[in-house]
């Protein structure tokens with residue numbers, strides 16, 4: 218989703234046409250020719266002095282290689298290579314029901330009538346510390362956080378380049394889980410109040426004990442990580 222194009226209109230706007238035209242590197246004249254209208258019409262639409270006739274919506278969408286729905290909502294989706302890498306996954310959370318949606322690329326996702334935005338993850342902070350331990354072939358993950366109905370960790374996920382392990386957590390439960398280590402490069406967790414956090418699991422292990430950096434165990438871990446990834 219592209220910030221500048223977001224709007225709540227139920228019809229295409231001049232700003233959206235202009236943005237799409239420029240993004241596609243099409244001149245007003247070229248667009249006019251494609252649509253069979255005058256270039257003055259395009260200029261009028263783009264400066265909010267008129268709107269394209271409804272019969273032109275499909276040809277306009279076609280000119281920009283998007284759907285009419287995207288054109289009207291102003292939310293266009295660009296997925297060049299959706300399954301290229303799970304590490305670039307996006308998470309969406311419905312603020313009403315807490316529904317968690319994982320997507321491998323951009324998507325226009327609605328829940329409870331709300332268009333959800335992909336979450337951006339933050340580095341962990343002192344109120345959202347994660348402790349990661351290796352237990353055989355698993356990461357045991359614990360987040361130091363309250364688990365009340367009002368404020369809790371609602372999910373934890375572990376991403377590798379081709380796999381996503383996602384665990385739902387519930388208030389009054391424990392903020393902990395286990396993941397198969399194999400290939401895991403990033404661990405995400407979501408606080409219903411403070412949003413999405415993520416950490417490199419090897420660094421997360423560092424959080425446990427500072428001054429851990431130069432230990433034998435640490436070097437072994439890094440070697441293991443190199444072999445795995």
Ligand SMILES: [Fe+2]
Pocket residue numbers: 344345362368369408409410411
């Ligand atoms: Fe929190």
